[in-house]
Amino acid sequence: MTAAPVKLVVFDCDGTLVDSQHGIVAAMTDAFAAEGLAPPPRERVLEVVGLSLAIAVARLVPEASDLERIDRMAEAYKEAFAARRRRADHAEPLYDGIRDTLQKLAADGGVRLGIATGKSRRGVDAVLEREGLAGLFHTIQTADTHPSKPHPAMVLAAMSESDAAPHDTVVIGDTTYDIEMALSAGAAAVGVSWGYHPVSALRAAGAHHVTADCAELDRVLGLLLPHRLTA
Secondary structure, eight states: OOOOOOOEEEOOSSSTOOOOOHHHHHHHHHHHHTTTTOOOHHHHHHHTTTBBBHHHHHHHSSOOOHHHHHHHHHHHHHHHHHHHTTTTTTOOBTTTTHHHHHHHTOOOOOEEEEEEEEOOOHHHHHHHHHHGGGGOOOOEEEESSSOOOTTTTHHHHHHHHHHGGGGEEEEEEESSSHHHHHHHOOEEEEETSSSSSOOOHHTTTTOSEESSSSHHHHHHHHHTTTEEEEE
């Protein structure tokens, strides 16, 4: 008997699985302060979440900034975020319902889970270890080894590692970069409204669905992955 095709569900991390906005904004504020610059508004920082770090910083700094300054600020950001992660009051909580959704998907032998994120692998590993989720993901792709979103490289690599075809792949994210990345890779694109880009932007970017909570996300995945044993 021929095996059923593998279904792959790829999640973004920041703004989709976990709410890390407070740490991100604080670390970016520290990075700007290290250069004697006024920090950008919170909403501007959240707009670039999901991009690779150097590209995100480049979009926020004054136009005359050179590559050396951008590199210094990117390093300052990483150091500041790592320091904050070690603090007792650091918080990157899972969004409501995410744990149950991941566990349901992981329990289906026909579905493989992945992550595609602008976060570093170190940062992803820290989140998954803290939440006890590391064993659920078949493939993890990060900005450490790939071009920034919305380039499709991370999704293409996830599909290759999982033996999944584009039409059997769903990408879930909270930013237009996630939606554009998914579409460029030939995958289905599902937006979530609880993250950092507005619903109108996700729809304009071409999202096939935009979900308001994990219950709705589960229903949408039931439509996109109709063979699911847990649906």
